[in-house]
Amino acid sequence: MTPQIYLFILLSISSCFGCFFCQSVLPKIEEDIEKLKADFNSSQSDVAEGGSIFTERLKSWTEATEKKIILSQIISMYLKMFDNIGPATDKLHVKNIHNALHTLSNSLTESFKKVKDLMELAKLPMNDKKIQRKAVNELFPTLQKLLLDHPTTHIKRKRSQNQKRKCKC
Numbered sequence: 001m002t003p004q005i006y007l008f009i010l011l012s013i014s015s016c017f018g019c020f021f022c023q024s025v026l027p028k029i030e031e032d033i034e035k036l037k038a039d040f041n042s043s044q045s046d047v048a049e050g051g052s053i054f055t056e057r058l059k060s061w062t063e064a065t066e067k068k069i070i071l072s073q074i075i076s077m078y079l080k081m082f083d084n085i086g087p088a089t090d091k092l093h094v095k096n097i098h099n100a101l102h103t104l105s106n107s108l109t110e111s112f113k114k115v116k117d118l119m120e121l122a123k124l125p126m127n128d129k130k131i132q133r134k135a136v137n138e139l140f141p142t143l144q145k146l147l148l149d150h151p152t153t154h155i156k157r158k159r160s161q162n163q164k165r166k167c168k169c
Contacts, residue, residue: 029100032093039091065111072108073115075101 037043054074061070082098105112125131 025100029097032096035091035093036097039094068108068111069114072105072111075105075108076112076115079105 054077058067058070058074061067078101079098082094082101085094126135
């Protein structure tokens with residue numbers, strides 16, 4: 001990945017937490033990332049093959065709360081990467097990046113819980129009869145919550161048209 005991609009991810013993260021992170025840590029992190037890139041020979045041509053890993057996924061997450069969810073998952077992936085890179089973790093710049101990611105991860109714990117919820121939902125055995133009975137039992141409250149929290153414009157339009165008709169009487 002290019003330095004711009006790393007900066008984009010870190011700036012996206014820092015935008016969720018205000019400018020403090022950006023002003024105090026980001027310049028040092030940028031230097032440390034440059035050193036890390038040198039450690040990994042990330043300027044080789046094969047790095048560009050297949051496109052980006054994280055930044056493309058960030059584009060479709062537009063709201064701040066949504067971004068926190070995806071960023072919490074991305075940060076956890078980076079932390080897993082740092083746990084698996086071996087002897088490079090002894091280097092100061094790697095420790096600095098790891099600490100910054102860990103700090104950000106701690107501030108994203110609520111969003112990470114939401115990711116875990118999504119992952120658990122994806123694992124539900126929907127062919128299990130007991131799960132199906134429970135799901136059917138929860139269907140109306142789920143739909144009700146969805147429709148009340150996010151009314152469609154079509155429903156709004158009908159409601160406003162009915163009010164206009166009532167007013168003309």
